[in-house]
Amino acid sequence: MAINPALIKAYAKLGQKGAAAGIGMMELAKRDPDMRVVVADSVAIASLDRFYTNYPDRVINAGISEQSMVGIAAGLSSEDGRAVYACTYAEFVVTRALEFVRHNLAYHNFNVKLVGNSAGFAMETLSISHWATEDIAFTRALPNMTILSAADSLEAIKCVIAAHEVKGPVYVRLSGLLNCPIVYDKDFDFQVGKANVLREGEDVTVFATGMMVREALDAAALLSAQGVNCTVIDMHTIKPMDTDCLDKAIQSSKLLVTVEEHSVIGGLGGAVAEYLSAKTNTPRLVRIGVNDFFCKLGDLRFCWEQHGLTAPQIAERITKEINK
Amino acid sequence: MNRKRLNEEEIKAMCKRMRLHAMDMALAAGSRGAHVSGSLSCIEIYAVLYGAILNYDLDNLLWNDRDRFIAGKEHARLAEFPARAEMGFYPVEVLNSFEENDGLLVGHQLKREIGNEYGSMSLGMEMSFVVGKAIIAKQTQQKYHVYCLLGDAECEEGSVWESFISAAHYKLDNLTVIIDRNYMSVDGNTEELMAQLDMQKKMEAFGWESVTIDGHDIHQLVEALSHKPQGKPYAIVAKTVKGKGVSFIENNRSWHQSVLNENQYRQAVEEIQKG
Numbered sequence: 001m002a003i004n005p006a007l008i009k010a011y012a013k014l015g016q017k018g019a020a021a022g023i024g025m026m027e028l029a030k031r032d033p034d035m036r037v038v039v040a041d042s043v044a045i046a047s048l049d050r051f052y053t054n055y056p057d058r059v060i061n062a063g064i065s066e067q068s069m070v071g072i073a074a075g076l077s078s079e080d081g082r083a084v085y086a087c088t089y090a091e092f093v094v095t096r097a098l099e100f101v102r103h104n105l106a107y108h109n110f111n112v113k114l115v116g117n118s119a120g121f122a123m124e125t126l127s128i129s130h131w132a133t134e135d136i137a138f139t140r141a142l143p144n145m146t147i148l149s150a151a152d153s154l155e156a157i158k159c160v161i162a163a164h165e166v167k168g169p170v171y172v173r174l175s176g177l178l179n180c181p182i183v184y185d186k187d188f189d190f191q192v193g194k195a196n197v198l199r200e201g202e203d204v205t206v207f208a209t210g211m212m213v214r215e216a217l218d219a220a221a222l223l224s225a226q227g228v229n230c231t232v233i234d235m236h237t238i239k240p241m242d243t244d245c246l247d248k249a250i251q252s253s254k255l256l257v258t259v260e261e262h263s264v265i266g267g268l269g270g271a272v273a274e275y276l277s278a279k280t281n282t283p284r285l286v287r288i289g290v291n292d293f294f295c296k297l298g299d300l301r302f303c304w305e306q307h308g309l310t311a312p313q314i315a316e317r318i319t320k321e322i323n324k
Numbered sequence: 325m326n327r328k329r330l331n332e333e334e335i336k337a338m339c340k341r342m343r344l345h346a347m348d349m350a351l352a353a354g355s356r357g358a359h360v361s362g363s364l365s366c367i368e369i370y371a372v373l374y375g376a377i378l379n380y381d382l383d384n385l386l387w388n389d390r391d392r393f394i395a396g397k398e399h400a401r402l403a404e405f406p407a408r409a410e411m412g413f414y415p416v417e418v419l420n421s422f423e424e425n426d427g428l429l430v431g432h433q434l435k436r437e438i439g440n441e442y443g444s445m446s447l448g449m450e451m452s453f454v455v456g457k458a459i460i461a462k463q464t465q466q467k468y469h470v471y472c473l474l475g476d477a478e479c480e481e482g483s484v485w486e487s488f489i490s491a492a493h494y495k496l497d498n499l500t501v502i503i504d505r506n507y508m509s510v511d512g513n514t515e516e517l518m519a520q521l522d523m524q525k526k527m528e529a530f531g532w533e534s535v536t537i538d539g540h541d542i543h544q545l546v547e548a549l550s551h552k553p554q555g556k557p558y559a560i561v562a563k564t565v566k567g568k569g570v571s572f573i574e575n576n577r578s579w580h581q582s583v584l585n586e587n588q589y590r591q592a593v594e595e596i597q598k599g
Contacts, residue, residue, distance in 0.1 A: 036460075038456075057463070060456075060459060060494075062452075062486070062490055063486070063489060063490065063493075065483075065486035065487075065489075065490075067452065067483045067486060068451075068452040068455070068483060068486035068487050068490060069452075070452070071449065071450075071451070071452025071453045071455070071456060071483070071487065072452050072453070072455050072456035072459070072487075072490065073456060074452075074453050074456060075452065075453040075454060075455060075456020075457040075458075075459070075460065076456040076457075076459060076460045077456075078442070078453070078456070078457055078460075079457070079460060079461075079464075082460075099446060099449075100449065100452070100483075103444075103446060103449055104453065107443075108434055108442075108443065
């Protein structure tokens with residue numbers, strides 16, 4: 001698969017789900033003719049038009065029935081362990097179908113990959129019913145689940161491909177809109193369970209995931225101008241957690257910060273807090289994310305602003321916290 | 325293929341033994357209780373499936389061409405496990421370990437080596453799994469047929485109907501569903517609580533081939549289950565009596581999940597032996 005700066009710009013235009021489906025899934029289809037894709041009237045929603053045109057027999061449409069979609073995916077995989085991808089909005093593939101996910105993926109460990117797109121507030125004014133802001137919490141509590149969360153379009157491609165290499169259930173969380181801001185402007189090494197350090201600074205370590213990686217990097221640039229130096233880490237794997245990188249941060253930083261477009265309860269911040277709770281003499285942890293209320297309805301930035309998730313707000317919060 | 329094929333008389337005798345095994349298992353379950361009545365309604369269905377219909381090989385229970393049976397209303401294990409024991413999947417004595425901690429027959433586990441092709445239990449969970457299994461069986465040109473048993477009240481779960489739609493849409497004529505129409509759920513009579521009406525008509529309206537039979541009549545069961553549909557999935561609505569064979573359990577809602585005491589056990593065994 002070709003990766004160069006021009007292509008990275010092209011992938012960014014497609015958004016995370018467009019790149020994941022149009023590039024990543026197409027690549028997988030070439031490598032693995034046994035792979036199947038299940039949708040719930042979501043060929044278009046999951047940007048799978050090109051995939052469907054090329055491989056119509058490999059796409060099974062369950063109709064608008066996400067529970068059935070996940071059950072069918074399990075049945076398809078049950079005989080020979082083939083990889084089956086179930087693709088639609090994050091909110092529906094996880095929350096609507098949660099019992100089917102728990103039973104078939106977590107318990108029976110079928111080789112099913114959930115690809116949830118438009119997580120966080122990306123569904124904008126379709127609002128609460130289409131926002132996925134607790135999906136990591138739900139899936140993280142389930143045994144056997146691997147959870148990947150992409151920071152940009154190139155990483156989204158790498159996530160769906162990496163999910164295929166994991167033998168067992170995976171939830172790939174995609175977020176953002178078309179023209180997804182670039183985090184990785186050149187090819188990079190993606191390993192499940194190994195976080196990527198994108199910037200190093202001795203004062204604060206910021207663990208970010210999804211669309212918040214770009215915001216955290218921009219916040220770090222603002223802070224650097226004020227003399228506060230941040231390490232910024234892309235936590236593309238939420239489960240299993242990269243505890244080595246956490247241990248390093250515990251030893252070297254004065255303040256730990258998590259940033260996610262997800263509830264501050266049960267997501268990346270929750271996972272880090274759980275890890276720290278068993279340690280002694282750890283730096284303070286500030287969890288930035290979706291706070292415990294449903295915000296006013298509107299576009300992506302409007303929602304982010306209400307929860308303090310834009311780069312300037314993140315920088316301001318870190319400044320305040322570091323001076324406490 | 326190492327497998328006995330039973331005639332109708334032999335199946336009738338097997339049903340009697342299965343009911344006795346069910347009582348033994350219920351007694352052994354003790355204070356935990358067991359799903360007695362819902363098991364007794366589908367004894368004949370299980371006996372005919374394992375005695376006369378399903379292809380399997382006792383020398384190789386993982387034989388690729390074995391028919392796939394997936395149990396819905398999976399709490400009816402007092403019918404399911406004795407059927408497999410009777411046909412030689414495991415010794416009848418193994419039934420004594422029913423619900424033992426970490427045992428072979430505890431809970432709802434996926435154990436293909438003893439015939440458990442899936443572990444569903446949560447009602448409405450299995451139909452979509454079955455549809456996926458039947459789709460991939462067609463795509464990979466498998467010889468086996470896929471069977472699934474559902475409870476009638478289980479069909480109150482919406483997910484079942486989602487998958488009924490898909491099964492017809494994908495023309496899954498390698499799929500047969502048996503609905504145990506015992507007219508009862510935990511709280512009582514289905515037609516009073518949540519009327520299912522004419523289930524054959526419903527299935528036909530959903531694009532399935534369907535038939536209604538007496539689910540305790542061995543001959544009707546053999547005939548219906550021997551039929552292979554063409555171009556459509558196939559649903560057998562098997563009218564049954566919940567608790568069939570034991571007078572004080574029949575149509576008595578308090579026996580959905582209940583504790584069988586020694587006296588009740590003796591009376592039940594007596595009735596089954598006479599019946």
